[in-house]
Amino acid sequence: MSASVPSHSQESNVVSMDGAEAAASVAYRLSELIAIYPITPSTPMGEWADEWVALAKPNIWHAVPQIVEMQSEAGVAGAIHGMLQGGSQATTFTASQGLLLMLPVMYKLAGQHLPFCMHVAARTVATHALSIFGDHSDVMAVRQTGFALLASASPQEAHDLACVAHASTLKSRIPFLHFFDGFRTSHEINDVKLLSNDILSRMLTDKMALSQHARALTPDHPTLRGTAQNPDVFFQTREAANPMYEGLPGIVQAKMDQLGSLTGRHYKLFDYVGAPDADRVIVIMGSGAETAGEVAKALVESGEKVGVLQVRLYRPFDTAAFVKMLPPTVRHIAVLDRTKEPGAPGDPLYLDVLAAIAEQGVLQGLDISRPVITGGRYGLASKEFTPQMVAGVYAGMAGRPASKHFTVGILDDVSGLSVDPDPDFQLPTAGLTQAVFFGLGSDGTVGANKNTIKIIAHRTGAHAQAYFVYDSKKAGAVTVSHLRFGEKPIHAPYLIDRADFVGCHQFDLLETQPVLDLAAEGGVFLLNSPYAASTVWEHLSQQTQQTIIDKKLRFFVIDAYRVARETGMGGRINTIMQTCFFSLSDVLPVDAAISEIKEAILKTYARKGAALVKKNNDAVDLAIANLEEVIVPLEAMGVPRSEVVSVLAPDFVRRVSAPILAGRGDSLPASALPADGVWPTGTSQWEKRNLANEIPVWDASICIQCNKCVLVCPHAAIRAKHYPANALEKAPSTFQSIAFRSQEFVDHLYTIQVAPEDCTGCQLCINVCPAKDKSNPKHKALDSAPQLPLRSAERSNFEFFLGLPNPDRTRLKTDLVKDSQFCEPLFEFSGACVGCGETPYIKLLTQLFGDRAVIANATGCSSIYGGNLPTTPYTTNAEGRGPAWANSLFEDNAEFGLGLRLSINNKRQQAEQLLMAAKDWVGPALVDSLLNEPQDTEASIAKQRASIVSLRAHLSSVPEPLRIKLEAFADDLVTKSLWIVGGDGWAYDIGFGGLDHVLSLGENVNILVLDTEVYSNTGGQQSKSTQLGAVAKFAAQGKARSKKDLGLHAMSYGDVFVARVAFGAKDSQTVKAFAEAEAYPGTSLIIAYSHCIAHGFNLSQGLDHQKMAVETGYWPLYRFDPRRKNLGLNSLVLDSPAPKHPLARFTENEIRFRSLHATNPARAKALEERAQNEITTHNELYRRMAEAPASTTADPAQT
């Protein structure tokens, strides 16, 4: 270890980075072993660590840490326990439910005094709803484990205190949980002065590191750990550890002081900002402390006596140190908690402060009867916490508080607890430039803004901060970038509300998002507009015009898409808009900015070819030439902005969903929202997103009426119906139809109709369409055409189409592709990715069984596009029936679904008993029919429902209480279809134990695994489903092990129906498998190949990729139906032929495989060869199993 005193230059390396990278940078360098599992918002920390391992970046001991991805956070905790007992230094990163999965082990680590530091991007624990956003409910749920809890408030603190935590744990042997606010700190980019390896080595010396090694569990010095203790000694042992906790605050403060002496950045266990003689003090922890501190400073400047006490070391809570930091003049303490503990006398920090003052106040000379102590709640699930709110809290503290408890940041009209923010309060902004940018994820706005930060920091040395707000939709996701640049360090962990510059990179967002609400008076507004400066005004709504006039905005337009087209940039407008920003803002001389942009272009694209560099440079040059200022008229003459949702929408949608859709959900009062999180279905139909630039246009004359387009559509935005010809009265003039090709419905017409405003433009329908014009095969029954000119007419056509009668389900052969697609989809217009490969399966499920389906959905993509607000895609049919959907957690979905099944069984059983009891009043024939008639076809289910109607008609004669009970249970006599749905992260990894158990029970549940072969929702981390050779996060060098064969595992039970399907390769087999699985009176498992954005190809080609996956043997199709055994047949039927092509024909077209050939060709080749062998062997195994005599097929292990 080095011994020299660091010079200033050793810590003056300032870079722009987010809190996650800042924390991970230290954690990585101070660890030998790292265990990870992805969970938002901590995932980037694990990803950084994985990347650094791939780059062979050493820790401070000149070794590359070993990293292991586990199957769950519970697995991580177990592995960490072993690593620590083994004498190594380990770390991990987690949040929320992940942290809770570690809970049991955390007690062990603390109880066994194992030095360890984990880093948590604090996130909401799911309650009435899941939320990926930040608050302290997760870390507060582990505060009793014996871990030390250390809180950081900014990216710099996350960097520094990570070091303090790692050093302190080794010194104290108490494990540490270092946390900071999820998203607000983990994802905020700000200046971070990096700690050099030298400083880290001085903070955490070799001697300290060796002490951990000395404690290793080793047969060389054997010990026994983890005993079971009896009543005689357990208690004393627990108490024997007290001195360690008593000494810990001193150790932490000493390490903070040492860091201060090495870096000049000083921290205390509790830091105080404000007037030394303050009478009002806010106590707060995490990023909110920065906001409160800035407000306190400003108020003190204006003569107010206020202060903020920031808590850093939360556990152990050093009550003496806490009270010591309070000004003796304090009369009112408001303790702000970023968590909620229902039923408790107060939230945790509040109770700690009460205890601290009760215990220590007198000792420290504080008159404990003087301060009024109130507890406030703020910022749950990343709810904004602004200077206005802090000012509001201080204002409320001036008088006598109405209540000991309050909330801030919401309007609580249920309990009346909320205090109002001070809307007029503003922090000084001299020397600060604030800019916001509205864009789409796909237009590169965020990437360009990250680059802008770098340029400004590099050129001007200015301080810079960036925070990005993302959509909960995956298709057409809106991004809002908040950028600040200033002469002084920026401590402003809240969104910009008065921007000097507002950029709107998508014209349509101007009227659907609160774009100009964020503009400061006199600010600059840049709009990407297809209309020139001379005509754009007339295309703005009256409200937008008025805002521009009222705020005296300077208004500029550029047709960035035209410039992009003309320079060969396709749809990429990011550098064009970035150039315009530099041209209009004063942050940098424009020439300097342009040369920096061009330098960045060169750096990014030089190796990809001079043509690409030139295109980008041309776009930059043309951007300035095409930028125009709009002469703002004196009067707003536009038409009023249209309503967010149709006036026909239900009350709830208009009252609740509409403000959320308009970006004004923060304004909804508590009373508007269902407290138990129960939300109506069928609301996505009211959100008209108009994402597609081009939509399919149907040519009835060449259509062969196969309905394949309907099946492949991920968003249920193209539909088919056949209907009596006379239904066309009152059809819009452009509504198309043609004679239905059917011998059964000779007088029927047929229509394929697109939902123009819901289509996302993925092109799957066009690509699957087999019907070509014989004279001009370029033209098919479905072609693409610009949406805008078609929008209005097709909107009317779609509305009319929805009103046409649905084909009679009882006459459809729903196990055939064509007929299945006449069934109404009860899953529509979700927020899934454009071209998603999962949603067609879910849609099919709802078409076939939706009116009696109960869905248990594991957390992941399918729960996000299935249940993330603002709107809900599961919907109902005309009778009001539809899928009932619920999400429990990520890890417990199989068990959750099983519970639902057992509950359904229970209700059915009770219904049967009630029915038997009512036999004399209802009549034996009806009872017999209700109890014994099969319900295995659409017709028989319809008959059962009719019988229930009859039953209800007879109920009046049944005496109470039997009548009331039977009325309640009657619908339970209709068979229900229970589906357990989730992705491969759930099925192969975190939920596998539960899934396996459910497979073993034989209950009538249908399990649908949407297999994308990676954790899609958290950004493509490898799972045990990831195929050998595929590159994924946490497998940057290509996965070295084979994919787990989940199907084979399920078959080994012998009585589980198993199917492996790929709708893009063989839709008929998919439909058949769904029908058979549902009909199977036991457990069914469908493993569904789902192409995904994480595979790295243009998803419009998804069907071709699926085809190739099957044709190369990568994804063999089969059905394993135990019922076949009873017929003397082999249970296994292979539905795809032997591989026709080498595996490379499939893998060479996807970045997940291909990229390794560029980065590590030798390994790529070796893995590819192994993968080919594996596939060949596997296909051969299936073939042998399918060809084996029937008697042996129940047990695949025998083949």
Add this chain to the structure above:
Amino acid sequence: MNPDISTNYLGLPLRSPFVIGASPLSDNLENLAALERAGAGAVVMHSLFEEQLTRESAAASSLVEMASDSFGEALSYFPSSSDYTLGPEEYLEQIASLKSALTIPVIASLNGHTPGGWVTHAQQMQHAGADAIELNIYDIITDEETSAIDVEKRLLDIVIAVREQVTIPLCVKLAPFYTALPSVVRQIHLCGAQGVVLFNRFYQPDLDIEELSVEPRLYLSTSSELLLRLRWLAILYGKSPISLILGGGVHKATDAIKGIMAGADAIQIVSLILRHGMGAFATMVADFQHWLDTHDYHSLTQMRGSLSHINSPNPAEFERANYLRTLQLWKA
């Protein structure tokens, strides 16, 4: 005594005239070593396609970018290394490994896309140890505005540009569709190339009448393609001092003998091996030697160009384009 079948190709002494042509065969070291043992005189690697590299890199970059920074839970979907740039490194490494594993010359093949790309990649190939470079230049012209002169100019510009920057021998693999092939070959020589390969074979669009689509197809060559090549070898032989290589249509020893007699310095073999395996190649080499032996040829020099335009007893046959009755009395 075995006849001497060594030859000189682009200035490189070859132990036999049989050159393994550009094909997937060059991907496998073991195969090439076996072909070397079976009598191959040199190997041409498969082509490095610059356009493919840049297009794939750009597509990868665009796909990775498009999926980034859109969704709070997944700010990207790939490790950062996945935004890859495909460079020629893999190709260049293959040159080096072929050079270390084989004793016969290794010829790199290049299909550039940009003027800079032709030159840069050619230099890299030379640096990696290639003994010569085969320029794989072809255009399918669909534009009415592009003339034959434009096409020929582009070809010669590339040869000049590459020639200026590399010192190892160059040859140009030609398409058979030049109106005035002797003139083109002469100019190629004047621009500094040491050889031409007659001819390139292309994917041809085939029509799928069921699917109403057009599918590219590449069929392996057959002996029927030989005659076109024999004609042009014979015509070009003895004109410009440039190596002539027969590429395509040689499937048996007698085909090869015809090629040499027409004027070829060397013969590229691909389809025979792909279709019938390496054993067929060994058999052909043995048959070739046997024929020379039994017909009392001591070396290739004796037969090279013996039936060329300038040496053949009836040169007019090479000029004949249509059927005309050849009457003995005309000779009188």
